[in-house]
Amino acid sequence: RGSLKDNIITVFGMSTFTSLQPVSISISDDSRVEGFLSKPGQGTGRNLADRQYFFINGRPVDMPKVSKLVNELYKDTSSRKYPVAILDFIVPGGACDLNVTPDKRKVFFADETSVIGSLREGLNKIYSSRNASYTVNRFEENSEQPDKAGVSSLQEKSSLLSKEIVLDVGSKTRQGEVNEKELSFSRDAEIDNSSTME
Structure with a gap:
């Protein structure tokens, strides 16, 4: 089974993958x-926020507040561009409610203020001005290339990415309705010469 890294390359191409860094933030x-x-830095973003995917314990969800926060902090380092974001929130079953809508894509956190606050703190460490590089990267010219593998819809991309999230979580952190086969973040999917952000 391919890793998340492999799937990102398959769906979006190597130029997109080389513009990414692995992230791990404690909430x-x-x-x-x-x-x-x-x-962070010029040359890594996109003109549209069309490559942002969010998951709760491996299940694809819509997270407009998280998307807004990521975009806001990224733009501080990259002008008017939008970042690529593939983020999985690994939380205990009682920390959120996924049954708000029939399609279970809308999520309600029991302590949303704390979650957003902790996420902001972690993202600030990544996108602080001292971490931003204003060198135009070699992959910038390819950043708007079409997606690979003939995968076009948001649902198809979310499904492919989520299939390879392998979470190292115990039964206490698994929601009863989440099948382990649906989970998809692989710990071996790391970018060379990049360190995980704490």
């Missing part, structure tokens, strides 16, 4: 966010 003692984000 609380038993919750964290893992995945990939565009590196």
Whole structure:
């Protein structure tokens, strides 16, 4: 089975993958966010926020407040561009409610203020001005290339990415309705010469 890294390359291409860095942010003692984000600095973003995917314990969800926060902090380092974001919120079952809508894509956090606050703190460490590089990267000219593998819809991309999220979580952090086969963040999917952000 391919890793998340392999799937990102398959769906979006190598130029997109080389513009990303692995992310691991602690939200609380038993919750964290893992995945990939565009590196800070010019030349790593996109003209549209069309490559942002969010998951709760491997299940694709819509997270407009998280998307807004990621975009806001990234733009501080990259002008008017939008980052690529593939983030999985690994949380205990009681920390959120996925049954708000029939399609279970809308999520309600029991302590949303704390979650957003901790995420902001972690993202600030990634996108602080001292981490931003204003060198035009070699992959910038390819950043708007079409997606690979004939995968076009948001649902198809979310499905392919989520199939390879392998979470190292115990039964206490698994929601009963989440099948382990649906989970998809692989710990071996790391970018060379990049360190995980704590």
